[in-house]
Amino acid sequence: xxxxxxxxxxxxxxxxxxxxxxxxxxxxxxxxxxxxxxxxxxxxxxxxxxxxxxxxxxxxxxxxxxxxxxxxxxxxxxxxxxxxxxxxxxxxxxxxxxxxxxxxxxxxxxxxxxxxxxxxxxxxxxxxxxxxxxxxxxxxxxxxxxxxxxxxxxxxxxxxxxxxxxxxxxxxxxxxxxxxxxxxxxxxxxxxxxxx
Amino acid sequence: xxxxxxxxxxxxxxxxxxxxxxxxxxxxxxxxxxxxxxxxxxxxxxxxxxxxxxxxxxxxxxxxxxxxxxxxxxxxxxxxxxxxxxxxxxxxxxxxxxxxxxxxxxxxxxxxxxxxxxxxxxxxxxxxxxxxxxxxxxxxxxxxxxxxxxxxxxxxxxxxxxxxxxxxxxxxxxxxxxxxxxxxxxxxxxxxxxxxxxxxxxxxxxxxxxxxxxxxxxxxxxx
Numbered sequence: 001x002x003x004x005x006x007x008x009x010x011x012x013x014x015x016x017x018x019x020x021x022x023x024x025x026x027x028x029x030x031x032x033x034x035x036x037x038x039x040x041x042x043x044x045x046x047x048x049x050x051x052x053x054x055x056x057x058x059x060x061x062x063x064x065x066x067x068x069x070x071x072x073x074x075x076x077x078x079x080x081x082x083x084x085x086x087x088x089x090x091x092x093x094x095x096x097x098x099x100x101x102x103x104x105x106x107x108x109x110x111x112x113x114x115x116x117x118x119x120x121x122x123x124x125x126x127x128x129x130x131x132x133x134x135x136x137x138x139x140x141x142x143x144x145x146x147x148x149x150x151x152x153x154x155x156x157x158x159x160x161x162x163x164x165x166x167x168x169x170x171x172x173x174x175x176x177x178x179x180x181x182x183x184x185x186x187x188x189x190x191x192x193x194x195x196x
Numbered sequence: 197x198x199x200x201x202x203x204x205x206x207x208x209x210x211x212x213x214x215x216x217x218x219x220x221x222x223x224x225x226x227x228x229x230x231x232x233x234x235x236x237x238x239x240x241x242x243x244x245x246x247x248x249x250x251x252x253x254x255x256x257x258x259x260x261x262x263x264x265x266x267x268x269x270x271x272x273x274x275x276x277x278x279x280x281x282x283x284x285x286x287x288x289x290x291x292x293x294x295x296x297x298x299x300x301x302x303x304x305x306x307x308x309x310x311x312x313x314x315x316x317x318x319x320x321x322x323x324x325x326x327x328x329x330x331x332x333x334x335x336x337x338x339x340x341x342x343x344x345x346x347x348x349x350x351x352x353x354x355x356x357x358x359x360x361x362x363x364x365x366x367x368x369x370x371x372x373x374x375x376x377x378x379x380x381x382x383x384x385x386x387x388x389x390x391x392x393x394x395x396x397x398x399x400x401x402x403x404x405x406x407x408x409x410x411x412x413x414x415x416x417x418x419x
Contacts, residue, residue: 009268009270010269010270010271010272010273011204011267011268011269011270011271011295012267012268012271012295012296012297012298012308013267013268013295013296015271015298015299016296016298032272034250034270034272034273050204050268052204052205052249052250052270053205053232054205054248054250055250078201078231080201080231080232091201091230091231165268169267169295169296169343169384170343170344170345171310171344171345
Protein backbone atom coordinates (compact mmCIF):
# COMPACT_ATOMS: atom_id res chain seq x y z
CA UNK A 1 0.00 0.00 0.00
CA UNK A 2 2.05 2.92 -1.27
CA UNK A 3 0.97 6.54 -1.31
CA UNK A 4 -0.89 8.31 1.48
CA UNK A 5 -2.78 6.26 4.06
CA UNK A 6 -5.21 7.77 6.58
CA UNK A 7 -5.78 6.43 10.05
CA UNK A 8 -9.44 6.26 11.05
CA UNK A 9 -10.64 5.81 14.61
CA UNK A 10 -14.27 5.26 13.68
CA UNK A 11 -15.74 8.66 14.45
CA UNK A 12 -18.47 10.25 12.37
CA UNK A 13 -16.13 13.07 11.40
CA UNK A 14 -13.51 10.69 10.03
CA UNK A 15 -16.00 8.40 8.31
CA UNK A 16 -17.66 11.38 6.64
CA UNK A 17 -14.41 12.99 5.52
CA UNK A 18 -12.77 9.84 4.20
CA UNK A 19 -15.95 8.91 2.32
CA UNK A 20 -15.80 12.17 0.36
CA UNK A 21 -14.51 11.28 -3.11
CA UNK A 22 -12.32 14.43 -3.29
CA UNK A 23 -10.32 13.12 -0.29
CA UNK A 24 -10.70 9.39 -0.76
CA UNK A 25 -9.19 9.69 -4.24
CA UNK A 26 -6.03 11.09 -2.71
CA UNK A 27 -5.68 8.19 -0.29
CA UNK A 28 -4.47 4.71 -1.11
CA UNK A 29 -5.97 3.34 2.07
CA UNK A 30 -7.95 4.09 5.22
CA UNK A 31 -6.78 2.01 8.17
CA UNK A 32 -8.89 1.50 11.29
CA UNK A 33 -6.91 2.13 14.48
CA UNK A 34 -8.99 -0.27 16.55
CA UNK A 35 -7.28 -3.27 15.00
CA UNK A 36 -3.92 -4.22 13.59
CA UNK A 37 -2.38 -1.32 11.71
CA UNK A 38 -0.27 -2.46 8.76
CA UNK A 39 1.72 0.38 7.22
CA UNK A 40 4.11 -1.69 5.17
CA UNK A 41 4.86 0.18 2.01
CA UNK A 42 2.97 3.37 2.80
CA UNK A 43 4.78 6.52 1.78
CA UNK A 44 2.85 8.70 4.20
CA UNK A 45 0.29 8.50 6.98
CA UNK A 46 -2.35 11.09 7.85
CA UNK A 47 -3.12 10.92 11.57
CA UNK A 48 -6.25 12.98 12.26
CA UNK A 49 -6.58 15.21 15.29
CA UNK A 50 -8.40 13.45 18.06
CA UNK A 51 -6.88 10.04 17.37
CA UNK A 52 -7.18 8.39 20.81
CA UNK A 53 -3.87 8.61 22.63
CA UNK A 54 -3.87 4.98 23.66
CA UNK A 55 -4.31 3.83 20.08
CA UNK A 56 -1.63 6.19 18.83
CA UNK A 57 0.75 4.87 21.47
CA UNK A 58 -0.10 1.30 20.47
CA UNK A 59 0.84 2.01 16.87
CA UNK A 60 3.81 4.28 17.63
CA UNK A 61 6.48 1.70 16.80
CA UNK A 62 5.13 1.16 13.30
CA UNK A 63 4.78 4.88 12.70
CA UNK A 64 8.29 5.53 13.98
CA UNK A 65 9.60 2.81 11.67
CA UNK A 66 7.89 4.52 8.76
CA UNK A 67 9.66 7.78 9.62
CA UNK A 68 12.99 5.99 10.01
CA UNK A 69 12.69 4.51 6.53
CA UNK A 70 12.05 7.93 5.03
CA UNK A 71 8.25 8.09 5.12
CA UNK A 72 6.00 11.02 5.91
CA UNK A 73 3.69 11.48 8.90
CA UNK A 74 1.07 14.23 9.22
CA UNK A 75 -0.11 15.18 12.71
CA UNK A 76 -2.88 17.58 13.76
CA UNK A 77 -4.59 18.96 16.85
CA UNK A 78 -3.32 18.70 20.39
CA UNK A 79 -0.35 16.46 21.06
CA UNK A 80 -0.44 14.61 24.34
CA UNK A 81 0.08 11.00 23.34
CA UNK A 82 3.81 10.96 24.06
CA UNK A 83 4.65 10.16 20.46
CA UNK A 84 6.63 11.35 18.61
CA UNK A 85 9.07 12.13 21.41
CA UNK A 86 10.27 15.25 19.59
CA UNK A 87 6.86 16.92 19.67
CA UNK A 88 6.47 19.46 22.47
CA UNK A 89 2.99 20.94 22.73
CA UNK A 90 1.64 23.66 25.01
CA UNK A 91 -2.00 24.34 25.63
CA UNK A 92 -3.58 27.58 24.55
CA UNK A 93 -7.30 28.25 24.27
CA UNK A 94 -8.49 27.63 20.73
CA UNK A 95 -8.22 30.73 18.58
CA UNK A 96 -5.99 32.65 16.24
CA UNK A 97 -7.99 32.27 13.03
CA UNK A 98 -6.83 34.97 10.65
CA UNK A 99 -3.99 36.06 12.95
CA UNK A 100 -1.32 33.50 12.15
CA UNK A 101 1.69 34.33 10.00
CA UNK A 102 3.78 32.46 7.44
CA UNK A 103 7.42 32.73 8.57
CA UNK A 104 8.87 30.96 5.53
CA UNK A 105 7.28 32.77 2.63
CA UNK A 106 9.55 31.06 0.12
CA UNK A 107 8.41 27.65 1.29
CA UNK A 108 6.04 25.74 -0.97
CA UNK A 109 3.62 25.41 1.90
CA UNK A 110 3.21 29.18 2.04
CA UNK A 111 2.43 29.39 -1.66
CA UNK A 112 0.16 26.38 -1.96
CA UNK A 113 -1.51 26.15 1.44
CA UNK A 114 -0.56 29.23 3.43
CA UNK A 115 -3.55 31.53 3.06
CA UNK A 116 -5.96 28.64 3.71
CA UNK A 117 -3.99 27.62 6.80
CA UNK A 118 -4.07 31.15 8.15
CA UNK A 119 -7.86 31.10 8.20
CA UNK A 120 -8.02 28.18 10.64
CA UNK A 121 -8.00 28.45 14.40
CA UNK A 122 -5.48 26.36 16.29
CA UNK A 123 -5.28 24.37 19.50
CA UNK A 124 -2.09 25.22 21.31
CA UNK A 125 1.43 25.86 20.10
CA UNK A 126 4.57 23.82 19.43
CA UNK A 127 8.23 24.02 20.36
CA UNK A 128 9.92 22.69 17.21
CA UNK A 129 13.16 20.72 17.35
CA UNK A 130 16.32 22.35 16.03
CA UNK A 131 16.40 22.42 12.27
CA UNK A 132 12.65 22.26 11.76
CA UNK A 133 10.98 24.63 9.30
CA UNK A 134 8.22 26.63 10.96
CA UNK A 135 5.41 26.87 8.41
CA UNK A 136 2.74 28.67 10.43
CA UNK A 137 3.13 30.74 13.58
CA UNK A 138 1.08 32.65 16.12
CA UNK A 139 1.60 36.43 16.18
CA UNK A 140 4.09 36.01 19.05
CA UNK A 141 6.16 33.64 16.93
CA UNK A 142 5.14 30.38 18.60
CA UNK A 143 4.87 27.60 16.05
CA UNK A 144 1.46 26.38 14.95
CA UNK A 145 2.82 24.11 12.20
CA UNK A 146 6.30 22.89 11.34
CA UNK A 147 8.12 20.41 9.15
CA UNK A 148 10.79 18.27 10.80
CA UNK A 149 13.18 16.59 8.36
CA UNK A 150 16.13 16.31 10.70
CA UNK A 151 15.03 14.15 13.64
CA UNK A 152 14.54 11.09 11.43
CA UNK A 153 15.20 10.08 7.82
CA UNK A 154 11.58 10.89 7.13
CA UNK A 155 9.35 13.94 7.15
CA UNK A 156 7.14 14.86 10.07
CA UNK A 157 4.50 17.56 9.58
CA UNK A 158 3.11 18.68 12.94
CA UNK A 159 0.37 21.24 13.42
CA UNK A 160 -2.24 22.27 15.95
CA UNK A 161 -4.95 23.09 13.44
CA UNK A 162 -7.86 20.64 13.22
CA UNK A 163 -9.33 20.69 9.73
CA UNK A 164 -10.77 17.18 9.69
CA UNK A 165 -12.72 17.76 12.89
CA UNK A 166 -14.34 20.88 11.54
CA UNK A 167 -14.91 19.60 8.05
CA UNK A 168 -16.12 16.22 9.27
CA UNK A 169 -18.40 17.58 11.94
CA UNK A 170 -19.73 20.77 10.42
CA UNK A 171 -18.71 20.78 6.73
CA UNK A 172 -16.77 23.93 7.55
CA UNK A 173 -15.83 25.72 4.32
CA UNK A 174 -12.49 27.03 5.60
CA UNK A 175 -11.42 23.55 6.63
CA UNK A 176 -12.48 22.21 3.25
CA UNK A 177 -10.37 24.84 1.51
CA UNK A 178 -7.39 23.89 3.67
CA UNK A 179 -7.71 20.17 2.96
CA UNK A 180 -8.23 20.87 -0.75
CA UNK A 181 -4.91 22.74 -0.79
CA UNK A 182 -2.99 20.71 1.76
CA UNK A 183 -3.45 17.17 0.47
CA UNK A 184 -2.19 17.93 -3.06
CA UNK A 185 0.82 19.67 -1.49
CA UNK A 186 1.50 16.55 0.57
CA UNK A 187 1.12 14.26 -2.41
CA UNK A 188 3.05 16.36 -4.90
CA UNK A 189 5.76 17.70 -2.63
CA UNK A 190 6.26 15.75 0.59
CA UNK A 191 5.66 12.25 -0.73
CA UNK A 192 7.86 12.81 -3.75
CA UNK A 193 10.69 14.29 -1.73
CA UNK A 194 10.40 17.52 -3.65
CA UNK A 195 10.95 19.54 -0.52
CA UNK A 196 14.51 18.36 -0.10
CA UNK B 197 -13.19 26.12 23.59
CA UNK B 198 -11.10 23.05 23.18
CA UNK B 199 -12.07 20.11 21.08
CA UNK B 200 -10.02 17.08 21.91
CA UNK B 201 -8.75 17.22 25.40
CA UNK B 202 -10.02 13.93 26.68
CA UNK B 203 -13.74 13.92 25.90
CA UNK B 204 -13.54 11.97 22.68
CA UNK B 205 -11.67 9.08 24.26
CA UNK B 206 -14.28 8.42 26.91
CA UNK B 207 -17.65 7.06 27.78
CA UNK B 208 -18.59 9.26 30.73
CA UNK B 209 -20.68 7.10 33.06
CA UNK B 210 -23.11 9.07 35.22
CA UNK B 211 -23.66 8.04 38.84
CA UNK B 212 -27.25 7.45 39.94
CA UNK B 213 -26.96 9.99 42.76
CA UNK B 214 -25.49 13.31 41.62
CA UNK B 215 -26.53 15.36 44.63
CA UNK B 216 -23.25 15.20 46.56
CA UNK B 217 -21.10 16.82 43.90
CA UNK B 218 -20.01 20.46 44.14
CA UNK B 219 -20.36 21.84 40.63
CA UNK B 220 -18.52 25.05 41.48
CA UNK B 221 -15.37 23.07 42.26
CA UNK B 222 -15.66 21.05 39.07
CA UNK B 223 -16.40 24.11 36.97
CA UNK B 224 -13.33 25.94 38.28
CA UNK B 225 -11.22 22.97 37.25
CA UNK B 226 -12.79 22.92 33.79
CA UNK B 227 -11.95 26.58 33.35
CA UNK B 228 -8.34 26.02 34.45
CA UNK B 229 -7.67 22.76 32.61
CA UNK B 230 -4.76 22.97 30.19
CA UNK B 231 -4.58 19.40 29.06
CA UNK B 232 -5.73 15.87 29.62
CA UNK B 233 -4.71 15.86 33.28
CA UNK B 234 -6.66 19.03 33.92
CA UNK B 235 -9.73 17.52 32.33
CA UNK B 236 -9.37 14.40 34.44
CA UNK B 237 -9.07 16.56 37.58
CA UNK B 238 -12.30 18.30 36.62
CA UNK B 239 -14.07 15.00 36.04
CA UNK B 240 -12.88 13.80 39.46
CA UNK B 241 -15.01 16.50 41.05
CA UNK B 242 -18.09 15.34 39.15
CA UNK B 243 -20.49 12.46 39.85
CA UNK B 244 -19.15 10.42 36.95
CA UNK B 245 -16.79 7.54 36.25
CA UNK B 246 -14.53 7.74 33.22
CA UNK B 247 -14.45 4.67 31.00
CA UNK B 248 -11.88 4.53 28.23
CA UNK B 249 -14.00 3.83 25.19
CA UNK B 250 -11.80 0.90 24.21
CA UNK B 251 -12.56 -0.64 27.62
CA UNK B 252 -16.32 -0.31 27.18
CA UNK B 253 -16.78 -3.90 25.95
CA UNK B 254 -15.30 -5.18 29.23
CA UNK B 255 -17.08 -2.75 31.54
CA UNK B 256 -20.15 -3.49 33.65
CA UNK B 257 -22.43 -0.49 33.17
CA UNK B 258 -25.11 -1.70 35.58
CA UNK B 259 -24.08 0.63 38.45
CA UNK B 260 -24.56 3.71 36.29
CA UNK B 261 -27.58 5.82 35.46
CA UNK B 262 -26.34 6.58 31.98
CA UNK B 263 -23.42 7.25 29.71
CA UNK B 264 -22.50 10.40 27.81
CA UNK B 265 -20.70 9.88 24.51
CA UNK B 266 -18.84 12.32 22.31
CA UNK B 267 -19.18 12.89 18.60
CA UNK B 268 -15.62 11.67 18.16
CA UNK B 269 -16.52 8.32 19.69
CA UNK B 270 -15.56 5.26 17.68
CA UNK B 271 -18.92 4.30 16.22
CA UNK B 272 -17.50 1.10 14.75
CA UNK B 273 -16.67 -0.02 18.26
CA UNK B 274 -20.08 1.11 19.51
CA UNK B 275 -21.79 -0.78 16.69
CA UNK B 276 -20.05 -3.94 17.83
CA UNK B 277 -21.69 -3.40 21.26
CA UNK B 278 -25.15 -2.54 19.95
CA UNK B 279 -26.88 -5.34 21.85
CA UNK B 280 -25.16 -4.45 25.13
CA UNK B 281 -26.16 -0.80 24.73
CA UNK B 282 -29.74 -1.82 23.93
CA UNK B 283 -29.80 -4.03 27.04
CA UNK B 284 -28.53 -1.09 29.12
CA UNK B 285 -31.42 1.00 27.82
CA UNK B 286 -33.86 -1.83 28.48
CA UNK B 287 -32.90 -1.57 32.13
CA UNK B 288 -34.21 1.98 32.10
CA UNK B 289 -30.88 3.72 31.72
CA UNK B 290 -29.87 6.69 29.60
CA UNK B 291 -27.51 7.14 26.65
CA UNK B 292 -26.57 10.67 25.61
CA UNK B 293 -24.82 11.18 22.28
CA UNK B 294 -23.65 14.43 20.76
CA UNK B 295 -22.38 14.39 17.21
CA UNK B 296 -23.51 12.70 14.04
CA UNK B 297 -24.79 9.14 14.17
CA UNK B 298 -23.21 7.33 11.24
CA UNK B 299 -23.71 3.71 12.24
CA UNK B 300 -26.71 1.93 13.74
CA UNK B 301 -25.55 1.34 17.31
CA UNK B 302 -28.14 3.25 19.35
CA UNK B 303 -31.62 1.73 19.56
CA UNK B 304 -34.32 4.39 19.51
CA UNK B 305 -32.17 6.90 17.65
CA UNK B 306 -32.15 8.06 14.03
CA UNK B 307 -29.20 8.56 11.67
CA UNK B 308 -27.69 11.94 10.85
CA UNK B 309 -29.02 13.55 7.70
CA UNK B 310 -27.06 16.29 5.96
CA UNK B 311 -28.73 19.46 4.83
CA UNK B 312 -28.04 23.17 4.71
CA UNK B 313 -24.32 23.43 5.30
CA UNK B 314 -22.88 26.86 4.79
CA UNK B 315 -26.12 28.17 3.33
CA UNK B 316 -28.11 27.38 6.48
CA UNK B 317 -28.82 30.44 8.58
CA UNK B 318 -26.43 30.87 11.52
CA UNK B 319 -27.85 31.79 14.86
CA UNK B 320 -28.58 30.68 18.38
CA UNK B 321 -30.73 27.61 19.01
CA UNK B 322 -34.30 27.73 20.21
CA UNK B 323 -34.39 25.89 23.52
CA UNK B 324 -37.33 23.93 24.89
CA UNK B 325 -38.43 24.07 28.49
CA UNK B 326 -36.20 21.37 29.89
CA UNK B 327 -34.27 20.92 33.14
CA UNK B 328 -31.00 20.76 31.21
CA UNK B 329 -31.58 24.33 30.04
CA UNK B 330 -32.74 25.92 33.31
CA UNK B 331 -31.15 29.36 33.48
CA UNK B 332 -29.25 28.81 30.23
CA UNK B 333 -29.20 31.57 27.64
CA UNK B 334 -29.50 30.34 24.05
CA UNK B 335 -27.16 33.14 23.06
CA UNK B 336 -24.51 31.80 25.45
CA UNK B 337 -24.76 28.40 23.77
CA UNK B 338 -24.43 30.21 20.47
CA UNK B 339 -24.47 29.16 16.84
CA UNK B 340 -22.07 26.28 17.46
CA UNK B 341 -24.43 24.43 19.79
CA UNK B 342 -26.22 22.72 16.90
CA UNK B 343 -24.72 21.69 13.58
CA UNK B 344 -25.65 23.80 10.58
CA UNK B 345 -25.08 21.03 8.06
CA UNK B 346 -27.51 18.41 9.25
CA UNK B 347 -29.79 16.92 11.88
CA UNK B 348 -31.22 13.73 13.32
CA UNK B 349 -34.89 13.42 12.41
CA UNK B 350 -36.75 12.80 15.69
CA UNK B 351 -38.68 9.53 15.98
CA UNK B 352 -42.43 9.80 16.50
CA UNK B 353 -43.18 10.76 20.07
CA UNK B 354 -39.71 12.07 20.85
CA UNK B 355 -39.38 15.22 22.93
CA UNK B 356 -37.72 18.05 20.99
CA UNK B 357 -35.12 19.71 23.22
CA UNK B 358 -33.64 22.28 20.87
CA UNK B 359 -34.28 23.58 17.40
CA UNK B 360 -31.92 25.03 14.82
CA UNK B 361 -32.44 28.59 13.59
CA UNK B 362 -34.50 27.27 10.66
CA UNK B 363 -36.83 25.50 13.08
CA UNK B 364 -35.69 21.93 12.42
CA UNK B 365 -34.99 19.84 15.52
CA UNK B 366 -31.37 19.75 16.63
CA UNK B 367 -31.70 17.64 19.76
CA UNK B 368 -34.29 15.22 21.06
CA UNK B 369 -34.95 12.74 23.86
CA UNK B 370 -36.69 9.48 23.08
CA UNK B 371 -37.95 7.14 25.77
CA UNK B 372 -38.46 3.47 24.98
CA UNK B 373 -41.10 1.15 26.37
CA UNK B 374 -38.97 0.03 29.29
CA UNK B 375 -38.20 3.57 30.37
CA UNK B 376 -34.76 3.75 28.86
CA UNK B 377 -33.95 7.08 27.24
CA UNK B 378 -31.71 8.23 24.43
CA UNK B 379 -30.76 11.86 24.04
CA UNK B 380 -29.43 12.65 20.57
CA UNK B 381 -27.82 16.06 20.06
CA UNK B 382 -26.50 17.14 16.69
CA UNK B 383 -23.66 19.24 17.98
CA UNK B 384 -20.47 19.29 20.03
CA UNK B 385 -20.39 17.21 23.22
CA UNK B 386 -22.78 18.68 25.78
CA UNK B 387 -20.15 18.25 28.50
CA UNK B 388 -17.80 20.58 26.60
CA UNK B 389 -20.02 23.48 27.65
CA UNK B 390 -18.22 23.25 30.99
CA UNK B 391 -15.31 25.20 29.50
CA UNK B 392 -17.47 28.32 29.25
CA UNK B 393 -17.68 30.94 31.98
CA UNK B 394 -21.27 31.73 31.05
CA UNK B 395 -24.72 30.28 31.62
CA UNK B 396 -23.85 27.68 28.97
CA UNK B 397 -21.87 25.77 31.61
CA UNK B 398 -25.08 25.09 33.54
CA UNK B 399 -25.98 22.55 30.89
CA UNK B 400 -23.41 20.18 32.35
CA UNK B 401 -24.58 19.64 35.95
CA UNK B 402 -28.16 19.90 34.82
CA UNK B 403 -27.64 17.23 32.18
CA UNK B 404 -26.12 14.89 34.75
CA UNK B 405 -29.00 15.54 37.17
CA UNK B 406 -31.49 14.85 34.38
CA UNK B 407 -29.74 11.58 33.48
CA UNK B 408 -29.89 10.48 37.11
CA UNK B 409 -33.54 11.40 37.40
CA UNK B 410 -34.47 9.63 34.18
CA UNK B 411 -32.78 6.42 35.22
CA UNK B 412 -34.30 6.45 38.67
CA UNK B 413 -37.80 6.87 37.35
CA UNK B 414 -37.37 4.15 34.77
CA UNK B 415 -39.12 0.80 34.98
CA UNK B 416 -35.87 -1.15 34.67
CA UNK B 417 -33.59 -2.67 37.27
CA UNK B 418 -33.27 -0.53 40.40
CA UNK B 419 -30.18 1.56 40.87
